[in-house]
Amino acid sequence: MPEIANWMAQVAKDHPDVVTIMDYGQTYEKKTISLLKIGLNTGKKKKAIWMDCGIHAREWIAPAFCQYFVWQILEEYKSAPKMQEMLKNMDIYVTPVLNIDGYVYSWRDNSTRLWRKNRSPGPSGCNCTGVDLNRNFNANWGSIGVSSNCSSDIYCGTQPASEPETHAVTYFVGTRKEDFLCFLTIHSYSQLLLVPYGNPNFTASNYDELMKVGLAAAAVIKSVHGMNYTVGTSPDVLYANSGSSRDWARLQGIPLAYTFELRDKGKFGFQLPEDQIKPTCEEAYAGALFIVTYAHDKTFSGAVCSDPCC
Numbered sequence: 671m672p673e674i675a676n677w678m679a680q681v682a683k684d685h686p687d688v689v690t691i692m693d694y695g696q697t698y699e700k701k702t703i704s705l706l707k708i709g710l711n712t713g714k715k716k717k718a719i720w721m722d723c724g725i726h727a728r729e730w731i732a733p734a735f736c737q738y739f740v741w742q743i744l745e746e747y748k749s750a751p752k753m754q755e756m757l758k759n760m761d762i763y764v765t766p767v768l769n770i771d772g773y774v775y776s777w778r779d780n781s782t783r784l785w786r787k788n789r790s791p792g793p794s795g796c797n798c799t800g801v802d803l804n805r806n807f808n809a810n811w812g813s814i815g816v817s818s819n820c821s822s823d824i825y826c827g828t829q830p831a832s833e834p835e836t837h838a839v840t841y842f843v844g845t846r847k848e849d850f851l852c853f854l855t856i857h858s859y860s861q862l863l864l865v866p867y868g869n870p871n872f873t874a875s876n877y878d879e880l881m882k883v884g885l886a887a888a889a890v891i892k893s894v895h896g897m898n899y900t901v902g903t904s905p906d907v908l909y910a911n912s913g914s915s916r917d918w919a920r921l922q923g924i925p926l927a928y929t930f931e932l933r934d935k936g937k938f939g940f941q942l943p944e945d946q947i948k949p950t951c952e953e954a955y956a957g958a959l960f961i962v963t964y965a966h967d968k969t970f971s972g973a974v975c976s977d978p979c980c
């Protein structure tokens with residue numbers, strides 16, 4: 671975590687024209703939650719893209735991916751007119767590690783390596799720790815695929831957004847929700863692109879679009895290293911759940927909300943070998959960029975039109 675924090679400071683220092691660090695909350699253990707805002711200051715109101723990594727502590731490939739994503743965006747920005755145009759029209763907000771307390775705990779030793787939740791204490795009188803932050807958002811909270819037992823790995827907390835980490839995202843995104851075109855939350859593992867909603871009783875109004883864009887992104891991912899990613903709602907391709915940040919984002923009106931479940935499909939699981947970090951990031955970057963570009967072009971199509979009649 672200190673390395674990632676230092677890296678964030680260095681990126682902002684090296685790219686003052688395009689990168690800003692923003693602090694937007696605190697964890698239970700009072701660690702500052704920060705994001706990198708990537709975009710050009712045009713003086714105009716801009717649209718926005720959200721990406722968070724590391725909401726689940728043990729999914730170590732996710733924070734690695736957020737760093738790769740930022741690095742690659744900045745590389746493309748140097749020479750690609752398309753990226754320069756996108757950073758004029760949109761700000762990309764990237765949180766490399768959302769669940770900092772849990773992430774640090776998962777690095778402590780082998781006995782904590784597979785920790786998932788945050789590190790807040792359970793209800794008084796209970797000897798348990800941690801809430802599953804991806805069951806704690808105000809989206810059909812507590813309805814399905816959760817536990818009310820605080821020792822469970824999918825404990826949803828005492829009420830929606832009871833946790834400071836959930837509150838930080840809810841406040842930051844919720845107060846700018848009309849700006850956000852896209853909300854991407856990065857997990858591992860299973861090689862999936864999940865669309866809203868986790869509760870099978872609800873269907874997103876733009877389900878067809880979410881699936882079309884998701885399937886196209888999966889095809890782009892496959893073209894990089896041949897890996898298969900499955901696209902669908904949680905209940906269709908994984909399991910039903912409630913209180914996820916993706917579902918919350920969609921309920922806020924953010925049209926393109928996706929959960930990425932990165933490599934692998936279970937051979938190594940959360941303990942993905944080092945030699946798979948780079949290829950995993952390369953293919954997921956291509957998929958994420960596809961979705962971000964789609965979101966951009968749908969809103970700013972006039973800006974990229976080469977037809978003399980438009």
Ligand SMILES: [Zn+2]
Nearest residue numbers: 726729857858
């Ligand atoms: Zn996860």
